[in-house]
């Protein structure tokens with residue numbers, strides 16, 4: 001990286017061989033956890049679980065971050081492309097239905113050669129790119145042909161909300177075209193005879209306490225931009241974590257009535273393929289422990 005890293009919209013030009021950028025990541029990824037993960041959407045986890053690889057480093061600073069233990073702390077094992085490829089193959093051997101690359105953006109330079117190696121060594125599982133959505137078109141272009149399933153968040157439309165909660169006032173101006181580029185690469189979500197995702201786009205949105213109006217804007221944008229059959233995961237699992245206590249109303253769980261309003265809006269807009277959750281899932285025991 002002669003000019004430093006520009007993998008994401010932060011464009012902070014860090015020479016990651018020498019020092020971390022905004023995301024905290026160095027050249028080689030730290031992997032905080034590798035596991036068969038049961039709690040992604042059913043089409044991703046299936047019965048056995050998805051082969052989740054949790055990377056350290058994140059280009060957002062969400063005050064409610066559910067993975068704060070790893071997102072700005074380099075922990076776990078450093079992996080080069082060969083070790084990452086071996087890890088994907090090991091997850092396949094354990095029965096994973098998919099490979100789930102969690103917060104992968106800062107590590108695309110290692111992920112692409114790892115996928116090439118793993119594919120040539122027999123990896124046949126679909127690979128999911130599980131991202132916060134804050135991406136550049138240039139990085140997504142490099143991923144074309146390597147990623148089967150895009151799992152982007154679409155967190156906010158409103159710049160002030162994105163700035164307050166994620167230190168990212170220009171979030172939507174990058175996430176919106178990024179998700180369109182993902183759709184152009186992989187199209188709508190398709191599943192196999194067992195309901196496991198093979199290819200396509202699944203947009204995630206976490207409903208935040210006191211922010212159902214933000215959710216409405218997100219859903220209205222999706223409805224106006226993508227086919228109404230686009231798969232959406234409308235998540236109600238919010239749990240106050242990290243610095244959320246300093247940002248009321250993020251210091252509480254979602255009210256049932258707030259989630260119900262979000263679901264009603266989804267229905268009113270006519271979406272056909274929406275995952276919803278039981279609010280029983282709003283429990284930090286569903287968050288993997290990182291050690």
Ligand code: SF4
Nearest residue numbers: 005008011012021023
């Ligand atoms: S991926 Fe990290 S180092 Fe690279 S531009 Fe983004 S924040 Fe900066």
